[in-house]
Amino acid sequence: MHSDPLETFREEARELLGTLESALMELEQDPSDTNSIDSAFRSLHTIKGSGNMFELDQLVSFAHAVEAVFADVRDGKAPMSTTLIELGLQAKDHIAALLEPGGAEGGIDEELLEEGRRIENELSKLAAGSGDGGRGATEGAAGTGQTEASGARSGGGAESREEEPSDEERTYRITFTPSSDIFRTGGNPLLILQELGELGNTLVMGFSDRIPPLEEMDGEACYVAWDIVLTSSAGENAVRDVFIFVEGTSEVNVELLDEGSVLDTDISYKRLGEILVERGDIDPADLEQAMASRDYLGETLVQRGYVTPERVESALQEQQYVRRIREQRQVSETGSSIKVGTEKLDALVNLVGEFVSMHAHLSHQAEAKGDRDFVAVGEQMEALVRDLRDLSIDMHMVPVDILFSGFRRLVRDLSQDLDKDVALRIEGAETELDKNVIDALKDPLLHIIRNSVDHGLESAQEREAARKPAQGTIELSAYHSGANVVIQVTDDGKGIDAEKVRAKAVERGIIEADRELDEERMLELIFAPGFSTTGEATNVSGRGVGMDVVKQNIEKLGGTVRIESRPGEGTTIRLRIPLTLAIVEGLLAELAGGYYLINIAYIVECIDMQAQERDGEQRFINFRGEVLPYFDLRSFFGFPPADVERSQLVVVSNDEHKIGLLVDNIHDNYQTVIKSLSTVFERVDGVSGAITLGDGTPALMIDVDRLARVNAEEVRG
Amino acid sequence: MAHTSFSAQSNPPTLAVVDELSYADAGELRDALVEALDQVNEALHIDLSGVSSFDLAGVQLLYASKRSAAERGVTLSVGYGDNKKRFEKFYRFTGLAPIDIPAESKNNDAQ
Numbered sequence: 001m002h003s004d005p006l007e008t009f010r011e012e013a014r015e016l017l018g019t020l021e022s023a024l025m026e027l028e029q030d031p032s033d034t035n036s037i038d039s040a041f042r043s044l045h046t047i048k049g050s051g052n053m054f055e056l057d058q059l060v061s062f063a064h065a066v067e068a069v070f071a072d073v074r075d076g077k078a079p080m081s082t083t084l085i086e087l088g089l090q091a092k093d094h095i096a097a098l099l100e101p102g103g104a105e106g107g108i109d110e111e112l113l114e115e116g117r118r119i120e121n122e123l124s125k126l127a128a129g130s131g132d133g134g135r136g137a138t139e140g141a142a143g144t145g146q147t148e149a150s151g152a153r154s155g156g157g158a159e160s161r162e163e164e165p166s167d168e169e170r171t172y173r174i175t176f177t178p179s180s181d182i183f184r185t186g187g188n189p190l191l192i193l194q195e196l197g198e199l200g201n202t203l204v205m206g207f208s209d210r211i212p213p214l215e216e217m218d219g220e221a222c223y224v225a226w227d228i229v230l231t232s233s234a235g236e237n238a239v240r241d242v243f244i245f246v247e248g249t250s251e252v253n254v255e256l257l258d259e260g261s262v263l264d265t266d267i268s269y270k271r272l273g274e275i276l277v278e279r280g281d282i283d284p285a286d287l288e289q290a291m292a293s294r295d296y297l298g299e300t301l302v303q304r305g306y307v308t309p310e311r312v313e314s315a316l317q318e319q320q321y322v323r324r325i326r327e328q329r330q331v332s333e334t335g336s337s338i339k340v341g342t343e344k345l346d347a348l349v350n351l352v353g354e355f356v357s358m359h360a361h362l363s364h365q366a367e368a369k370g371d372r373d374f375v376a377v378g379e380q381m382e383a384l385v386r387d388l389r390d391l392s393i394d395m396h397m398v399p400v401d402i403l404f405s406g407f408r409r410l411v412r413d414l415s416q417d418l419d420k421d422v423a424l425r426i427e428g429a430e431t432e433l434d435k436n437v438i439d440a441l442k443d444p445l446l447h448i449i450r451n452s453v454d455h456g457l458e459s460a461q462e463r464e465a466a467r468k469p470a471q472g473t474i475e476l477s478a479y480h481s482g483a484n485v486v487i488q489v490t491d492d493g494k495g496i497d498a499e500k501v502r503a504k505a506v507e508r509g510i511i512e513a514d515r516e517l518d519e520e521r522m523l524e525l526i527f528a529p530g531f532s533t534t535g536e537a538t539n540v541s542g543r544g545v546g547m548d549v550v551k552q553n554i555e556k557l558g559g560t561v562r563i564e565s566r567p568g569e570g571t572t573i574r575l576r577i578p579l580t581l582a583i584v585e586g587l588l589a590e591l592a593g594g595y596y597l598i599n600i601a602y603i604v605e606c607i608d609m610q611a612q613e614r615d616g617e618q619r620f621i622n623f624r625g626e627v628l629p630y631f632d633l634r635s636f637f638g639f640p641p642a643d644v645e646r647s648q649l650v651v652v653s654n655d656e657h658k659i660g661l662l663v664d665n666i667h668d669n670y671q672t673v674i675k676s677l678s679t680v681f682e683r684v685d686g687v688s689g690a691i692t693l694g695d696g697t698p699a700l701m702i703d704v705d706r707l708a709r710v711n712a713e714e715v716r717g
Numbered sequence: 718m719a720h721t722s723f724s725a726q727s728n729p730p731t732l733a734v735v736d737e738l739s740y741a742d743a744g745e746l747r748d749a750l751v752e753a754l755d756q757v758n759e760a761l762h763i764d765l766s767g768v769s770s771f772d773l774a775g776v777q778l779l780y781a782s783k784r785s786a787a788e789r790g791v792t793l794s795v796g797y798g799d800n801k802k803r804f805e806k807f808y809r810f811t812g813l814a815p816i817d818i819p820a821e822s823k824n825n826d827a828q
Contacts, residue, residue, distance in 0.1 A: 032802060032805070032806065183740050183773075183774055189773065190772075190773060190810070190811065193810065193811065203812075204810070204811065204812035205812045206812035206813035206814075207813075208777075208780045208813055208814065211777050211780040211781050211784065212781060212784065213781055213784040213785040213788055214747055214751050214754070214778070214781045214782055214784070214785040215751060215785060217747060217777075217778075217781045219743030219744045219746065219747040219774065219777075219778065220740060220743050220744065220774065222773070222774070222777075223777055224773060224777060224811070224813065226811075226812065228812075310814055
């Protein structure tokens with residue numbers, strides 16, 4: 001964490017702005033989504049509250065103005081609209097600008113202040129336009145005085161609720177069966193639900209199972225009953241007071257489900273059967289019979305007609321609700337997480353990496369000296385070192401969602417700028433990746449997505465002419481594949497014509513006109529330096545950066561980029577990225593007196609190779625019935641041929657190609673930290689990084705992926 | 718004031734409810750729904766797109782219609798038209814299982 005509290009606030013506020021943006025994007029899809037309305041409000045409220053502590057008056061006053069509008073929406077006083085979402089996004093950008101040093105503090109940037117005034121002005125016009133008519137729009141209900149309840153939490157004022165001490169909260173189960181005459185006597189059960197909502201958070205479960213068929217029904221009678229789970233700081237008497245006018249005629253039961261510190265209570269909650277019996281939904285004897293069955297209890301109870309599906313569903317909802325309340329309370333009471341700055345995490349991972357290298361050296365020394373005690377200590381340490389390594393890598397992992405969610409806004413803004421209808425679908429957002437890798441992926445992905453929207457997807461008219469849905473789709477997905485994470489950007493646009501790419505590459509002098517290439521290699525030419533030029537770029541995707549820079553950036557991460565495309569159907573760009581940059585486990589190989597590390601994630605097997613096999617003309621061997629091409633690394637790196645009798649062949653695979661790597665000798669497994677290559681090695685083909693062994697000896701990291709590709713290219717001719 | 722109109726020619730036969738679906742006209746609406754069910758053999762559609770106001774008593778009639786239709790072996794469907802969002806809000810607020818609105822729209826956990 002930063003030692004400067006103001007900088008810590010800025011970091012937290014940026015995270016909250018990310019949450020605000022995600023909520024606004026959700027609201028664009030579903031304006032009635034109350035969770036997103038709450039989330040937007042909470043983000044603004046927290047930014048305002050924390051900003052107050054640092055006397056950031058401009059920021060606080062602006063956030064307050066925006067928050068007030070969202071509070072109205074949440075309370076049903078104003079409708080959610082596309083204009084408000086647009087203004088919300090502009091407000092988010094403005095707060096981000098105010099957060100920058102000098103933004104809110106100095107108050108010097110008149111242009112920035114003017115932008116704030118403009119947004120506030122637009123928001124106040126919107127608030128004035130909505131009036132107060134939005135709240136709980138009255139829906140006729142002549143004679144009953146009933147209203148259609150707003151889906152948003154109503155009344156009460158969130159500010160006063162938020163200021164109530166949450167540690168006194170209790171959770172009640174309220175069973176409410178209104179009198180069948182309640183409508184005739186002018187009562188309205190929905191007003192009671194609304195009043196309960198004003199006391200705190202509610203889970204409302206309505207039951208329609210007592211409603212008879214039309215023929216037996218009295219249209220003026222009330223048949224619906226409710227179970228309500230309420231979490232509130234209100235006492236039991238205050239809860240009972242809500243029912244004061246229906247007491248005696250309606251059945252009301254208030255029961256305390258949960259109270260006190262969760263430190264002395266269990267997170268788990270009652271079982272389904274227990275809840276149903278407690279609520280009087282089922283007879284204990286029936287429950288006992290159903291328990292004898294090995295099937296799911298809920299299903300059995302419904303199948304045997306002991307209880308209706310909606311009663312089972314509501315009992316399950318109650319179970320989940322109370323568990324969640326307890327979990328949330330435990331998190332807040334035990335303070336289960338702390339924030340640590342990424343620079344400290346980086347330092348930790350580096351130290352762990354050094355420690356891992358030292359341990360590897362120590363084990364080597366122990367074995368070389370044949371000291372059994374020393375070897376035993378080394379082995380015991382190994383388990384600890386491995387756990388420490390895994391933990392430090394795990395601490396550095398974050399879900400790719402933090403990267404992906406930012407692209408929703410990008411796609412939305414681009415589609416507006418380009419007048420295209422584009423949907424962004426996100427899959428696998430929970431996939432975790434090293435925070436540093438995620439940071440480094442932002443620019444390449446931004447460029448790829450811009451290209452997809454700008455060049456990949458057609459206009460609505462072109463799409464309709466091609467008999468495609470008017471709305472284009474970009475799918476952004478992530479998934480694990482071995483020690484890598486694959487990130488894919490797929491569009492359903494016009495695709496890329498490989499022949500045209502080839503022709504352009506010839507025109508730009510990237511390849512000779514008579515060069516034969518298969519389709520995959522033709523498409524890969526778009527990653528060649530000089531293929532994209534700023535001359536023909538548009539405002540959107542043209543930033544003077546071509547796909548060659550994307551490829552370079554991905555390769556710097558130790559990753560690869562591939563492209564597949566079908567004209568008329570769309571394009572997929574697939575990035576394969578190592579899970580972490582920090583620590584790798586590899587096999588240490590010896591070659592011409594030097595050391596090379598081969599990442600263990602690629603290794604399939606190691607086999608002995610005799611000189612007679614090795615020195616033949618052919619660079620293929622029969623590997624378990626398949627023809628396996630191999631590289632003599634001595635020859636590849638320009639060393640003289642080996643004069644030893646036996647060599648080692650390390651069989652490696654990068655998921656696409658399998659090859660063998662011929663080395664002189666193999667040492668042990670070795671865990672290490674990869675250092676950046678010095679400029680001397682940057683141009684060495686087949687090497688992706690440099691390491692220092694525990695005794696200070698330098699070693700190079702073999703770029704297996706690159707060698708597999710070189711080999712595949714040679715095979716293809 | 719509620720108005721209903723039944724069209725046997727529609728496919729499926731449709732009962733359109735206009736203006737109010739509420740306590741004030743619950744008796745009349747109930748009779749109109751029974752009558753419509755009497756006139757169909759296989760399916761009945763209730764069109765609520767013309768409803769301007771509704772309440773719990775009115776919505777109870779929809780559940781009762783579902784029950785009667787099931788007993789008669791009639792498939793009953795409910796269409797909301799532009800009123801879908803308003804009815805969704807109502808179902809969410811009352812915690813009742815929405816009729817003919819996919820379950821994923823339901824979210825009665827007011828956090």
